[in-house]
Amino acid sequence: MKEFFKNWGVFLIAVALLVVLRLFVVVTVSVKGHSMDPTLADGQKLVTFQLSSIDRFDIITTQEPDELDKIAVKRVIGIPGDKVEMKDDVLSINGEVVDEPYLKEFKEAFAKDKLQTEYKYNQSFQAVADRALTFTNDFSYEVPEGKYFVLGDNRLISKDSRIFGFVDESMIKGEVFVRYWPLKDIEWLN
Incomplete structure (x- = not known):
């Protein structure tokens, strides 16, 4: 038995450590839909870290409050x-104006042609954009204790806290920290 652990012990410990990390710390997810365009695209693969503390502007995975079996990627x-x-x-957050540089590309496209070129793949998205007066509709919310207010970067079509309400802290599954697929788009996030 000593000989077995001498030869295989390090390997078995490494495998056990990888299994524990995969089950309880690091989770892979796929982006489904267009609510995080242009930051994240439909079909991209992400890695999330489940033990992160969550802060403003982090990209996270969370259960949707109105459909708990659905996992969403939001900011x-x-x-x-x-x-x-x-x-x-x-x-504005707590009375201070906040820049959102991750919206620049789509805000410029909205100013140019109301995203009609960008949304050519979906007529209903084009119709929503055509009726919109601004890229993000006006709103005002006070975030309760233990809750988070999340939005998709593609504000015109995103189903987010403006629709399903605040996200409870217990619903947050992790912080996205890397996009690993497609390989040409590998990038550290947050």
């Missing part, structure tokens, strides 16, 4: 205690 905009407001496409 945290408001943390517990925050007052988040959107007025004329300008985000």
Whole structure:
């Protein structure tokens, strides 16, 4: 038996450690849909870290409050205690204007042709964009304790806290930290 552990012990420990990491710390997910365009695209593969503390602007995976069996990828905009407001496409958190550089590409496309070129793959998205006056509709929310306010980066079509409400801390599955597929798009996130 000593000979077995001498020869295979390190390998078995490494395998056990990988299994524990995979089950309880690091989880892979696939992006489904277009709510995080252009930051994340449909079909991309991500790795999340389940033991992260969550902060503003982190990209996370979470259960959707109205469909608990669905996992969504969203950006945290408001943390517990925050007052988040959107007025004329300008985000304010606790009274301070906040820049959202990750929206620049789509905001410019919206200003150019209301995203009609970008949304050519979906007529209903084109119709929503055509009717929109701003890239992000105005809103104002106070985030309760133990809750988070999340949005998709593709604000015109994203199903997020504006629709399903605040995300409870217990629903958050992890923080996205790397996109690993497709290989040409490998990138550290957050």
